[in-house]
Amino acid sequence: MSISRSKQEARIAVDIGGTFTDIVLERGGQRWTGKVLTTPQRPAEGFMIAIRHILADTGLAPGEIAGIIHGTTLGTNALIERKGARTAFLTTGGFRDILEIGYENRFDQYDLMIEKPAPLVPRDLRFTVPERVDASGKVILPLDEAALRALVPVLRERGVKSLAIGFLQAFTNPVHEERARAILQREMPELFITLAAEVCPEIREYDRFSTACANAYIRPIMQTYLDDLERQLKAGGFACPIFLITSSGAMTSVEVSKQFPVRLVESGPAGGALLAAQVAQECGLDRVLSFDMGGTTAKICFIDKGQPQTSRSFEVGRVYRFTKGSGLPLRIPVIEMIEIGAGGGSIARVNQLGVLTVGPDSAGSEPGPVCYGRGGSEPTVTDGDFITGRIDAERFARGAFSLDAGKAKAALAAFGKQLDLNAEQAGLAISETIEETMANAARVHAIEGGRDVAAYTMVAFGGAAPLHAVSVAKRLGIRRIIVPSAAGVGSAVGFLQAPIAFDLTQSWYQRTNTLDYAAANARLDGMRQQAAGLIRSATDVPLVERGSVLMRYVGQGHEIEVQLPPRALTAEDGGHLHDLFVAAYVALYGRSIPGLESEVLSWSLRLGTKPVPVARLKEAPADGPALPPQLRRSWTDPQTGLPGELGISDRQTLGSGGKLYGPAAVVESETTTIVLEGYVLSVNEGGYLMIDRIEENQA
Numbered sequence: 001m002s003i004s005r006s007k008q009e010a011r012i013a014v015d016i017g018g019t020f021t022d023i024v025l026e027r028g029g030q031r032w033t034g035k036v037l038t039t040p041q042r043p044a045e046g047f048m049i050a051i052r053h054i055l056a057d058t059g060l061a062p063g064e065i066a067g068i069i070h071g072t073t074l075g076t077n078a079l080i081e082r083k084g085a086r087t088a089f090l091t092t093g094g095f096r097d098i099l100e101i102g103y104e105n106r107f108d109q110y111d112l113m114i115e116k117p118a119p120l121v122p123r124d125l126r127f128t129v130p131e132r133v134d135a136s137g138k139v140i141l142p143l144d145e146a147a148l149r150a151l152v153p154v155l156r157e158r159g160v161k162s163l164a165i166g167f168l169q170a171f172t173n174p175v176h177e178e179r180a181r182a183i184l185q186r187e188m189p190e191l192f193i194t195l196a197a198e199v200c201p202e203i204r205e206y207d208r209f210s211t212a213c214a215n216a217y218i219r220p221i222m223q224t225y226l227d228d229l230e231r232q233l234k235a236g237g238f239a240c241p242i243f244l245i246t247s248s249g250a251m252t253s254v255e256v257s258k259q260f261p262v263r264l265v266e267s268g269p270a271g272g273a274l275l276a277a278q279v280a281q282e283c284g285l286d287r288v289l290s291f292d293m294g295g296t297t298a299k300i301c302f303i304d305k306g307q308p309q310t311s312r313s314f315e316v317g318r319v320y321r322f323t324k325g326s327g328l329p330l331r332i333p334v335i336e337m338i339e340i341g342a343g344g345g346s347i348a349r350v351n352q353l354g355v356l357t358v359g360p361d362s363a364g365s366e367p368g369p370v371c372y373g374r375g376g377s378e379p380t381v382t383d384g385d386f387i388t389g390r391i392d393a394e395r396f397a398r399g400a401f402s403l404d405a406g407k408a409k410a411a412l413a414a415f416g417k418q419l420d421l422n423a424e425q426a427g428l429a430i431s432e433t434i435e436e437t438m439a440n441a442a443r444v445h446a447i448e449g450g451r452d453v454a455a456y457t458m459v460a461f462g463g464a465a466p467l468h469a470v471s472v473a474k475r476l477g478i479r480r481i482i483v484p485s486a487a488g489v490g491s492a493v494g495f496l497q498a499p500i501a502f503d504l505t506q507s508w509y510q511r512t513n514t515l516d517y518a519a520a521n522a523r524l525d526g527m528r529q530q531a532a533g534l535i536r537s538a539t540d541v542p543l544v545e546r547g548s549v550l551m552r553y554v555g556q557g558h559e560i561e562v563q564l565p566p567r568a569l570t571a572e573d574g575g576h577l578h579d580l581f582v583a584a585y586v587a588l589y590g591r592s593i594p595g596l597e598s599e600v601l602s603w604s605l606r607l608g609t610k611p612v613p614v615a616r617l618k619e620a621p622a623d624g625p626a627l628p629p630q631l632r633r634s635w636t637d638p639q640t641g642l643p644g645e646l647g648i649s650d651r652q653t654l655g656s657g658g659k660l661y662g663p664a665a666v667v668e669s670e671t672t673t674i675v676l677e678g679y680v681l682s683v684n685e686g687g688y689l690m691i692d693r694i695e696e697n698q699a
Contacts, residue, residue, distance in 0.1 A: 019295020022489035062237035071267035084217035107325030137173030166196035222261035250501035275494030293465035301337035384427030389635025461490025488670020501608020515574035
């Protein structure tokens, strides 16, 4: 069964975050949205609550839903919080400690107290067996099956629920990994087994083994959750297909998600990047900074020429000031972004040095911020926003629950005493700290990609981002901020734009001057058939493909991506690929290396449905009249720290043509947009809020 793209049929998108579960229903050009608290111990329950609420709002029955698209942070949170299954790792004799050794480098060579991220699998659960395959795939030492069977009672005794198998050079020939799985599955049918050669058939043992261990670590959790979700949906009368969003921004089936859950670790943030890319195309913007801030985390992604930046590598849970190398490496197709523990629920504390810190830990939905009145006792960003007047208590989360101003103010007052601040000042200090944290993360991400962040337009979405977007943009020198429609559930909106697709990558070494184009075509055809087999159950529409290779100069240690021509390779393509590589190398490094040949390490193929065309939106008139606010309320101005008045407008009543000058707040059901003094807001043809910094010659 394939998911419908008809404008007259209803589709639902659900994004489970650390604090809120967001839902969007789209039908016939209309859109309904909702937001409920996440149920972290029973994530499927929050999913179904959101579904029931949206159906009640629309009057639709479960049988009228054509498809459900889902993204979740369940796997990500399990990796970051180290709450996955008890997992073991099996590898080639003599290579037990690859997970510990890593790259044999230090991500900060001057810090004597550096702490590297601990492996997901402790040493006492890492095992080896004699076997060996060489770099060409030839078996030089057969698998010791007796030694393998001897591990079965050990695995049972130590309570292992999931196993990752990663043998040396198995990406060239997986015969030993496949045989080991067959033997162990026969002896322990209840054991979840992940093969590194299936999850990541690429060169470099540490990356491949780390990815396989991560997949094994979260696989029992994700399969249990998805099985439970399918049962509840079926019991609720839903007969439509359900799809999961991958980290690369594509839809995939539940079956593939159960087998490769590591591909879902950035599924929610990927939806946000898709939304930002659509906004960039609609507004004709070449450079966009996507800023997604929810209740638990903030995500920052650069969109160039209407497309999110993608990568073949990703680090989860960076532990050292966002520094590259301080997280666990994963080799999966991913939309490139940086994610930090900075959300509305991020907890504020004073450390041993007397310095205010915010996050990365979050109050989440249970117990949640103090103002939720659900048992939270430590002040959070949301508490600070509420007490300083940024949040409209009546419309917060569509009025799903009341905010308790008394408890929030008392908690902030007690917290502020440590810093000699009153409650409002403490709330501002928390906001300032989290905003600088997010701005610094954006600077680091920009520097890593060689970008000038001030040249970008910010697209802000998520429940908390519009509250802080102008402040963060001001710190970064960004002059325009866009808050799209339904911004509070932005990632879920982005899910509805996702194509059905699957990405495959295989390492296969070739020199461009001796390229075996016939073998390359055969390998790509095999990848094409494998990808088609994985997605044909999801759709029967024509598919498009995009091929690429990872290349480097002969002898170098790292590669860059080069696009393959959209046809079968020929004898002339070795030289053609070399020329494309040199051009990409010069664009990245500013120089080439004359006379040096190039080589291909890995071959990638993405097969999927065509992207949905995006229409261009008109800007708001430049000479629109100033719009008076509909009402005013007291707030504490973050730019001055002084009490003042904030103009309030309802987003639904703002039409295109007028201008709203800060300080002002635009309220809606899932979020509030704050416009600081010195900025002006207008509304474009699509209903997007366009916030611009007022230049001195305009004032």
